Amino acid sequence: xxITNEYLDLFTYISRQISLPKIKSIYLPEPVEDSExxxxxxxxxxxxxxxxAFYCNLENTLEQLKEFYSETTVVNEKTLxxxxxxxSDSLPDRAVALGVIxxxxxxxxxxxxxxxxxxxxxxxxxxxxxxxxxxxxxGMIGYFSPLIERLLEKNIEVLVVExxxxxxxxxxxxxxxxxxxxxxRCDHILCTASxxxxxxxxxxxxxxxxxKSFSLIGPSGSSLPxxxxxxxxxxxxxxxxxxxxxxxxxLMDQQSWGHTGNKYQLTPESYPGIxxxxxxxxx
Numbered sequence: 001x002x003i004t005n006e007y008l009d010l011f012t013y014i015s016r017q018i019s020l021p022k023i024k025s026i027y028l029p030e031p032v033e034d035s036e037x038x039x040x041x042x043x044x045x046x047x048x049x050x051x052x053a054f055y056c057n058l059e060n061t062l063e064q065l066k067e068f069y070s071e072t073t074v075v076n077e078k079t080l081x082x083x084x085x086x087x088s089d090s091l092p093d094r095a096v097a098l099g100v101i102x103x104x105x106x107x108x109x110x111x112x113x114x115x116x117x118x119x120x121x122x123x124x125x126x127x128x129x130x131x132x133x134x135x136x137x138x139g140m141i142g143y144f145s146p147l148i149e150r151l152l153e154k155n156i157e158v159l160v161v162e163x164x165x166x167x168x169x170x171x172x173x174x175x176x177x178x179x180x181x182x183x184x185r186c187d188h189i190l191c192t193a194s195x196x197x198x199x200x201x202x203x204x205x206x207x208x209x210x211x212k213s214f215s216l217i218g219p220s221g222s223s224l225p226x227x228x229x230x231x232x233x234x235x236x237x238x239x240x241x242x243x244x245x246x247x248x249x250x251l252m253d254q255q256s257w258g259h260t261g262n263k264y265q266l267t268p269e270s271y272p273g274i275x276x277x278x279x280x281x282x283x
Contacts, residue, residue: 003202004087006227010274011083011101014108017278020079021046021107026069026096027251031062041219043247044099046079050110051241052102053219054095055194064092079104095197102222106240112280114272116264119237129234129267130212132156132188139183139211141204142192142218143167148174159186183207189214193221193238205231224277229268236266 001009014020024047029040040057042065056062069075075082079100086097109116132138134155140147141161151158152173159175159182160168168176180203183189189211195201197220208214215235216228222238229236241247241261250257 002199003196003227003231004199006230007086007101007223008084010224010227011080011104014104014274014278015080018108018281020104021048021050023047023075023077023079023082023100023103024049026075026099027248028056028062028065028069029251030254031066042095042099043241043251044096044103045244046103046107048107048110049244050103050107051244051247052099052104052106053222053239054099054102055192055197055218055220056092056095058091058095058194058198061091061095061197065096068092069096091198094199098196098220098223102220102238105223108224108274108277108281109240112277114277114280116238116240116266117270119263119265129215130188132213136187137185138188138190139186139208140190141180141183142194144190144192144217145169147190159183180204180207184210186210187212191216193218196220196223205233224274225266225271226274229271234267237263238266239263 023044025045027043027045029042040062041053042056044052044054056065082100083097085093086101088094132151137157137159138151139159139161143160143162148158157173159177161177161180161183162168163178165176183204184207189208191204191214193216195204213234214232215237216233217237219239221236225236239261243260247257247260250260
């Protein structure tokens with residue numbers, strides 16, 4: 001079964017256990033001219049103020065979403081109905097569906113009184129996650145430019161698999177590829193969570209079986225990680241919104257919104273599992 005279908009099964013199951021919050025609004029960023037260099041995220045806001053991010057800069061996703069949703073749009077569709085669009089072949093539908101999945105996941109975390117460990121304070125050395133070492137090769141699906149220099153300084157080779165080659169700065173130690181099978185030559189994998197939007201994560205994982213570690217990161221990865229862990233992902237990084245008002249103002253002003261919440265990292269050791277969360281949720 002594909003990861004997409006497993007997500008649909010999981011959230012259908014959850015909808016039978018709890019009453020899913022209604023969708024209050026959907027926020028979209030404004031398009032920018034230099035879209036090759038800009039990472040754009042939208043947010044789904046639930047009626048309890050839980051927020052879920054989703055990547056909307058794949059192909060013309062944002063432009064299409066702007067036609068569907070505006071600041072005054074009232075979202076009448078049921079929460080589960082939007083989640084079910086995660087199986088769509090349409091990138092805009094999948095993107096928004098993932099945003100809803102992430103928002104519902106954050107809702108469950110909050111109601112279950114579970115606080116994911118802050119990424120800055122996470123002690124990865126105690127989680128059993130293998131870290132890249134000098135002489136090893138790291139496969140990077142998506143281009144995380146802030147990490148490149150740190151990896152190269154440690155003599156770690158970087159293979160970037162990126163469908164938008166113009167984003168990648170050419171330099172020694174960095175190899176660019178558009179072929180996902182090249183990941184078979186990598187010792188570690190760092191994968192953008194936008195692979196959940198374009199439905200390529202199954203293929204990426206299939207070509208990463210030999211890797212000593214596999215990490216999925218990015219605001220789009222802010223969902224319940226049960227399925228990802230079951231497929232061999234070692235760590236999942238997400239984003240939790242702490243200050244919704246600040247987020248809304250940042251989005252309206254087209255400003256950075258990183259200060260409105262915190263990045264976190266979950267591992268199988270630090271995550272209690274959906275059944276434990278649902279038990280706490282109902283308590």
